[in-house]
Structures are given as C-alpha cells and as structure tokens.
Amino acid sequence: MKLRNQIWKDNVTGYLFIMPQLLLFLLFIVYPILEGIRLSLYKVQYKQETFVGFDNYITLFHDPVFFKSIVNTVVFVVFIVILTVGFALFVSSAVFDKNAKYVSFIRGSYYIPVMVSMVVMSMVWGFLLNPANGLISYGAREMHLSTFNLLGNKNTVLPVVIFVTFATNVGQAIILYIASMIGVPKDLFEAAEVDGASRLRVIFQILIPLVKPTTIYITIINIIAVLKIFVVIQMLTGGGPNNATVTMMYYLYNNAFKYNQLGVASAVGVIMFIITLLLSVPQLRAMFKEK
Amino acid sequence: MFNNCKRMSTIASFLLVIALLAGCSGKSADTDTSQNEGSKASGKKKVEIALWLTPQWKGVFDATEPDADYDSFFKYAADKFAKQYDKYDAKVNVQVVAGDQRDELLNVNLNGGTPPDIFFESVFAMGDYAHRGALVPLNDIVDDAAKQDIDQGYWDNVTYGKDKEIYFYPFSHNPGTLAYNADMFRAAGLEKEIGGENEIKTWTLDEYNNILKTLKEKLPKNTYPMGLYALNNQGDTWNLAYLRSFGSTFFDNNGSIALDDDKGVKAAAWMKSIYDAGYTNPGAESVSSNDANAMFQNQQLAISFTNSILFNNAKADMKAGKSQKFDIRLANIPSESGNPLAFTYVVGASVFKTGDAVKTEVAKDFVKFFSSDPELVKASKNSVPVRSSVVKELKDQYPLFAAYDANAPNMFSFTGNVPGYSELRQVLYPELQAMYVGEKTPEQAVKDYQSKGNAVIQKARENSVIK
Numbered sequence: 001m002k003l004r005n006q007i008w009k010d011n012v013t014g015y016l017f018i019m020p021q022l023l024l025f026l027l028f029i030v031y032p033i034l035e036g037i038r039l040s041l042y043k044v045q046y047k048q049e050t051f052v053g054f055d056n057y058i059t060l061f062h063d064p065v066f067f068k069s070i071v072n073t074v075v076f077v078v079f080i081v082i083l084t085v086g087f088a089l090f091v092s093s094a095v096f097d098k099n100a101k102y103v104s105f106i107r108g109s110y111y112i113p114v115m116v117s118m119v120v121m122s123m124v125w126g127f128l129l130n131p132a133n134g135l136i137s138y139g140a141r142e143m144h145l146s147t148f149n150l151l152g153n154k155n156t157v158l159p160v161v162i163f164v165t166f167a168t169n170v171g172q173a174i175i176l177y178i179a180s181m182i183g184v185p186k187d188l189f190e191a192a193e194v195d196g197a198s199r200l201r202v203i204f205q206i207l208i209p210l211v212k213p214t215t216i217y218i219t220i221i222n223i224i225a226v227l228k229i230f231v232v233i234q235m236l237t238g239g240g241p242n243n244a245t246v247t248m249m250y251y252l253y254n255n256a257f258k259y260n261q262l263g264v265a266s267a268v269g270v271i272m273f274i275i276t277l278l279l280s281v282p283q284l285r286a287m288f289k290e291k
Numbered sequence: 292m293f294n295n296c297k298r299m300s301t302i303a304s305f306l307l308v309i310a311l312l313a314g315c316s317g318k319s320a321d322t323d324t325s326q327n328e329g330s331k332a333s334g335k336k337k338v339e340i341a342l343w344l345t346p347q348w349k350g351v352f353d354a355t356e357p358d359a360d361y362d363s364f365f366k367y368a369a370d371k372f373a374k375q376y377d378k379y380d381a382k383v384n385v386q387v388v389a390g391d392q393r394d395e396l397l398n399v400n401l402n403g404g405t406p407p408d409i410f411f412e413s414v415f416a417m418g419d420y421a422h423r424g425a426l427v428p429l430n431d432i433v434d435d436a437a438k439q440d441i442d443q444g445y446w447d448n449v450t451y452g453k454d455k456e457i458y459f460y461p462f463s464h465n466p467g468t469l470a471y472n473a474d475m476f477r478a479a480g481l482e483k484e485i486g487g488e489n490e491i492k493t494w495t496l497d498e499y500n501n502i503l504k505t506l507k508e509k510l511p512k513n514t515y516p517m518g519l520y521a522l523n524n525q526g527d528t529w530n531l532a533y534l535r536s537f538g539s540t541f542f543d544n545n546g547s548i549a550l551d552d553d554k555g556v557k558a559a560a561w562m563k564s565i566y567d568a569g570y571t572n573p574g575a576e577s578v579s580s581n582d583a584n585a586m587f588q589n590q591q592l593a594i595s596f597t598n599s600i601l602f603n604n605a606k607a608d609m610k611a612g613k614s615q616k617f618d619i620r621l622a623n624i625p626s627e628s629g630n631p632l633a634f635t636y637v638v639g640a641s642v643f644k645t646g647d648a649v650k651t652e653v654a655k656d657f658v659k660f661f662s663s664d665p666e667l668v669k670a671s672k673n674s675v676p677v678r679s680s681v682v683k684e685l686k687d688q689y690p691l692f693a694a695y696d697a698n699a700p701n702m703f704s705f706t707g708n709v710p711g712y713s714e715l716r717q718v719l720y721p722e723l724q725a726m727y728v729g730e731k732t733p734e735q736a737v738k739d740y741q742s743k744g745n746a747v748i749q750k751a752r753e754n755s756v757i758k
Contacts, residue, residue, distance in 0.1 A: 045754055046401060046423045131574020132515075132582055133591065141513065149574035152728055238523050241576040242725035257395040259714045260423070262402065 040266035056267040088173035096181035110171040122235030154244035180214040344411035348673030354607035406643040408654035413636035424756035428456040452757040463671035470597035473618035479509035489690040503570040518583030518595035519571035521723035524716040526580025542707035559733035576724040633698040711751025
C-alpha cells in the first residue's frame with residue numbers, strides 16, 4: 001500500500017503535465033468520434049433524434065453517388081500520393097547536394113504554394129479554367145481549339161483536380177526529403193564515388209533506401225490528407241460534372257450541411273474513419289519497426 | 292528544495308487546467324455582464340437579436356444612396372425600431388450571408404443550437420425550415436389591415452398545413468424574367484424584336500430561336516446569345532422554367548414531379564439543342580448563374596436571367612459608373628404555346644425557434660414593425676411591393692409595376708409547395724450537367740431527375756412536422 005502511494009506520488013506530476021493535453025484530446029478528438037458513431041445510428045430532425053439502427057448505412061450502400069465518391073477518393077489518393085512522392089524524390093535527389101543557397105531557393109519556390117490557402121489556390125485555378133471567361137479557355141479559343149472546358153469533361157476533370165492538389169502539396173514533401181537527404185552520411189557517397197557508381201545508382205541504391213522512413217511518413221500524411229480532400233472540389237467543380245468529382249468528404253459535407261442528413265453524414269464519417277484506420281495501422285507498424 | 296519544485300509544478304499544472312476551462316466559459320460571462328450594465332443604464336432589459344439576410348437590394352430605399360449596401364435597410368429599420376420600442380432595449384445585429392451558403396450556415400447553426408432570430412429571404416428557399424419545425428408561426432402578428440393590404444395570393448405562398456399557419460411575413464415580391472442587351476440586338480439587326488423600355492417583351496419560342504440564331508451569326512467573337520448554367524443550384528428557377536417551355540405542368544396533383552413525358556423531354560432536348568448549337572455560353576455544366584450574370588454585365592451575353600432586384604441593381608451600377616452602360620430591357624421566358632412563363636419570389640421574414648421566449652417576442656415585434664411601417668414598406672419598391680397601398684402610391688414613378696402585374700395570369704408556382712424543396716434543388720443540376728456533357732440523353736436526364744426528385748419529396752413528406 002505504501003509502495004503504491006509512493007509510485008503515485010512519484011508520477012503524479014508527470015500525469016498532471018500531460019493532463020491538459022489529455023483533456024483536450026478527449027474533448028476534441030475522442031468525444032466527437034464517439035458522438036459521430038452514435039449519430040450514425042440515429043435519424044436527426046432538428047431537435048429530435050430517432051434511433052434507426054443501421055438504416056443510414058443501408059441508405060449509403062444503396063446510393064450510387066456514394067460508391068462513385070469512394071472510387072474518386074481512391075483515384076485521388078493513389079495518383080496524388082504517387083505523384084507527390086515521385087516528384088518530391090526527383091527534385092530533392094537532384095538538388096540536395098548542391099550549393100546551399102540554390103537548395104534554399106528551390107525549397108522556397110516549391111513551398112510558396114503550401115503557404116497559400118487552398119481556397120485561394122482553387123479560386124485562382126477556377127478563374128483560369130472558367131469555360132466562359134477564363135484565361136485558359138480564352139487562349140484555347142484564340143488558338144481555334146473550339147470549346148475547351150477541362151472542368152466540364154469527366155475525362156479531364158479528375159486530372160485537373162489531381163494536378164491542382166499535387167501542385168499545392170508537393171512543397172511539403174520536398175522540404176522533408178531535402179532535410180532527410182542532407183542527413184545521409186557523406187562517407188557513403190564518397191565510398192560509392194570511389195567504387196565508380198553512377199549518380200543514378202547512388203540515388204536508387206543509397207539515397208532512396210536511406211530516406212525510407214521519410215517516404216513512409218510522407219506517404220501516410222498524404223494519404224490521410226487526400227482522403228479528406230474537399231476544398232478544391234467545393235471551390236473548383238462543386239462535385240461535377242454529374243458527380244464525376246464527388247469525394248467521400250464532399251459527399252459527407254453535402255449530406256451534413258446541404259441536405260441536413262446528419263445521420264447519413266455521420267455514417268460516411270464512420271466509414272472514412274475505419275478506412276483511414278485500416279490504411280494507417282500497417283504503415284505505422286512498418287514505421288515503428290524501422291525505428 | 293526538490294519537493295518545493297515538485298509542489299510548484301503541481302500547482303502550475305492545476306492553474307493551467309483551470310485557466311483553460313475558464314477560457315472556454317469566459318465569453319458567456321462577459322456577455323451577461325455587458326447585458327446587465329446595458330439594462331441598468333436604460334432602465335429596460337437589453338435584448339440582442341440576430342437578423343440574417345441574403346443580398347437583396349442596396350441602400351435603405353435606393354441603391355444610389357451614399358454607402359448603400361445590402362444591410363443598409365435593416366440597420367436603419369433596427370435603429371428606428373429601437374427608438375420607439377418600449378418593451379425592451381432592443382439591439383438588432385444584421386448580417387448579410389451569401390445565397391449559396393445559406394443552407395450550410397443555417398444547418399450548422401440549427402444543429403449547434405444557435406440559429407438567427409430572424410431570416411429575411413425568398414420564401415421558396417426557406418419553406419423546408421418550416422417543414423422541419425424550426426420556424427415560429429407568425430399568425431399572431433398579422434393583423435386584418437395587413438391581410439387586406441396584401442393580396443391573398445401572397446398569403447397563400449406563406450401559409451402551411453391544415454392549421455393555416457403563416458411562417459413568413461411577405462414584404463415584397465421579385466418576379467423572374469429574362470434581361471436582354473438592346474444595343475447588342477440592334478447591332479445584330481434585331482430592332483423589331485426590341486420591346487419598350489417599360490415593357491416586358493414577349494417572344495414566341497420560334498421568334499426566340501430565331502433571335503438566338505441571328506445573334507450567334509452576327510455577334511462578335513467571345514460574345515454569346517444567351518446565358519446557360521448548371522454548376523450548382525443557384526438560379527435554377529430559370530432552368531425549371533425552361534423545362535416547362537413545351538407545356539409540362541412539372542408537378543402532378545399529388546405534389547410529385549411529372550416531368551417525364553413528351554412535353555418535359557422536348558423541353559430538355561430544346562435546352563440541349565441550343566447549347567450544342569453554340570447559342571449559349573460554352574461550358575454550361577461548369578458555369579454558375581453568378582458567372583452568367585457577370586458576363587451579361589460585361590456585355591459578353593446578349594440575353595440572361597434576371598429578377599426585379601438584380602435588374603434594378605444592374606441599372607443602379609450602370610448609373611453609378613460601376614459597370615459598363617448599355618440599354619438593358621426585360622423579356623419574358625418564352626414557351627411553345629406563346630404564353631410567357633412567369634414566376635415570382637415572395638420575399639419576407641421568418642422567425643426561428645431559438646428557445647428564448649424574450650428574443651422570439653422581440654424578433655416578432657421587429658418583423659411586424661419593418662413589414663408594416665408606412666415609411667419602411669416603401670423600400671419594397673426595389674423589387675415589387677406586395678402591399679396594394681404601396682403599389683398605388685408609387686405606380687406612376689415605377690411603370691414596370693404595371694408590366695409585372697400584367698404577367699400575373701401566367702404565373703406558375705415553381706416549388707409546387709412540396710416538402711424537401713432544398714434537397715430537391717440539389718438533384719436537378721447534376722442531371723443537367725450529365726445532359727450537357729453528353730453523358731445522358733435528355734430522355735434519360737428527365738427520367739432520372741423525376742425518380743430521384745420524387746424519392747426526395749417522399750422522404751421529406753414523411754419527415755415533415757406540418758400535416
């Protein structure tokens with residue numbers, strides 16, 4: 001009993017220090033998750049809540065737009081993450097060992113779009129791509145390319161959204177990669193040089209394997225970020241044409257705030273939470289294993 | 292020494308937690324204090340209410356007033372109300388919200404328990420909130436004088452259910468028509484199709500098709516005959532009107548959508564045909580009504596949608612030198628039968644159930660005040676007054692009132708007074724987008740709209756609190 005009291009006394013300060021963070025975590029993260037799970041089982045009408053079991057989930061699985069939103073989200077995640085990791089690796093491996101000022105310039109250039117709000121970026125792209133009076137459409141008409149509407153064609157709208165999101169995100173990945181590559185021990189490169197290895201071989205056999213933890217980290221944060229892709233859809237396409245760019249987050253938003261179907265929206269949220277969890281667990285495990 | 296440090300850090304941690312908790316509740320405490328102080332000073336209890344509105348007219352009475360803005364009228368009305376109000380020391384906080392953000396804002400605030408006390412908006416966009424039980428009936432503030440001064444047709448628009456509960460106090464109405472650039476018509480040699488300055492010109496559908504064709508041939512590059520849009524639900528009433536242009540009644544007697552017939556399909560096919568022929572701006576599927584309106588004001592479109600407020604604002608902007616001047620005139624939406632398609636938005640205030648009896652009382656009193664004060668109701672001239680007394684007084688100054696009045700027999704109710712209208716609006720534009728991009732035929736788009744729309748109406752009917 002005395003010993004237990006002693007352990008408690010020794011640790012109480014530590015617990016008190018983490019308590020504010022723990023309280024905020026419980027209040028703003030855990031409670032909303034639990035409340036979201038609860039709401040997904042209810043039909044919410046203004047001030048009245050009715051328990052409906054899994055009806056909201058059944059409604060979702062009968063809605064073709066929901067399936068379209070899952071497919072679109074997966075397409076965005078796959079392409080944006082591959083593009084981001086691939087391009088960031090390419091740029092970083094090309095510049096990391098160059099003059100420090102040059103590296104800073106490259107880092108700064110790619111990081112500028114990250115600092116600009118996604119809303120602003122989407123609006124600027126919206127102005128450029130507006131089919132009636134946008135700059136790109138105007139240029140296309142001047143070059144006699146007839147009607148040119150990248151946002152109105154379901155084959156081009158996905159690549160446009162992918163490009164806009166990728167262009168905004170890639171700066172963060174480049175910063176992380178350059179920092180990680182600068183930290184790779186120089187003697188490895190010197191040894192490779194002595195052995196007569198080409199730069200391509202150095203990149204693929206020394207650099208990329210040694211920055212693997214960074215690659216895993218960038219992949220995880222990008223997957224989680226792109227799963228929640230919303231702003232660019234809301235500002236640029238409104239989910240159109242004919243739901244061609246609806247993502248799960250946009251579908252959730254529509255149900256929650258436009259159709260006032262809080263139960264259905266919560267069900268989408270729960271499904272997104274489960275998907276994110278399933279995707280993250282193996283990746284996190286791999287990351288911790290590496291460490 | 293070590294123990295002292297430990298004790299200090301323990302105390303510091305507690306203080307941090309307490310400070311955080313205090314921070315969360317600090318705001319409400321401050322508000323209470325300021326309210327109490329206010330009450331003491333004036334001798335009356337201070338009550339603050341929130342009024343939200345979507346952009347209507349600028350200025351108190353006229354858009355040409357200095358510093359005219361969308362909230363000018365309500366700020367003036369609130370000031371006048373506070374000076375003569377003897378029950379409480381009332382303060383009205385006026386906030387203008389974007390039309391396309393209205394439902395998002397209201398849903399978030401309703402679910403968070405912080406709805407505005409009053410919302411001033413077109414009735415059609417707010418009907419769902421009455422069905423959801425979020426609004427307070429206003430029967431007790433509508434007196435016989437108001438009932439006599441405002442035509443029964445407007446009261447029908449705002450009265451719901453068997454109990455004849457009035458949820459909106461009609462202030463003005465806002466007829467929807469087309470606007471055209473008479474200068475561009477002249478440049479294309481279409482002088483004979485131009486109506487009078489105070490006329491709402493009626494064309495037959497054949498004449499209209501011919502106008503579009505001529506404009507297409509004669510207009511310079513990068514200008515288009517007509518505005519067409521389907522990016523979102525904004526301005527969708529004109530799309531609904533076009534879908535009636537071959538005689539479809541749109542709704543059946545049971546309040547279900549009945550567009551999927553020969554007339555409805557023909558109308559959808561006509562919309563697609565004018566789009567394909569290049570008679571409209573390109574990319575209708577990704578153009579919004581705001582874009583179309585801006586293009587019309589920039590003289591990139593010869594014909595566009597308008598309503599009386601947009602029309603007056605456009606004229607005021609031209610007069611103030613804020614936009615290019617051109618000869619802007621009105622026309623009806625044409626139909627195959629030759630009878631114009633006319634609709635109007637009744638605009639008025641509704642009071643939300645906030646759960647605070649005092650605020651609800653003040654909100655109702657304020658709504659009654661600005662909707663019936665002889666001076667303030669004259670602001671309804673910015674669209675079209677619903678009060679016969681105001682029309683009578685101002686008709687000589689505003690000759691278009693008579694033109695709008697002449698359209699009354701051709702009016703159709705575009706909402707069909709069906710429940711779930713807000714969600715129903717979200718169903719139409721994706722189908723139009725699919726039709727314009729060629730993903731669906733007009734037949735398929737109409738069919739899918741009808742089945743999806745009827746499912747929305749059915750669900751909303753089951754959930755409605757109004758019987």
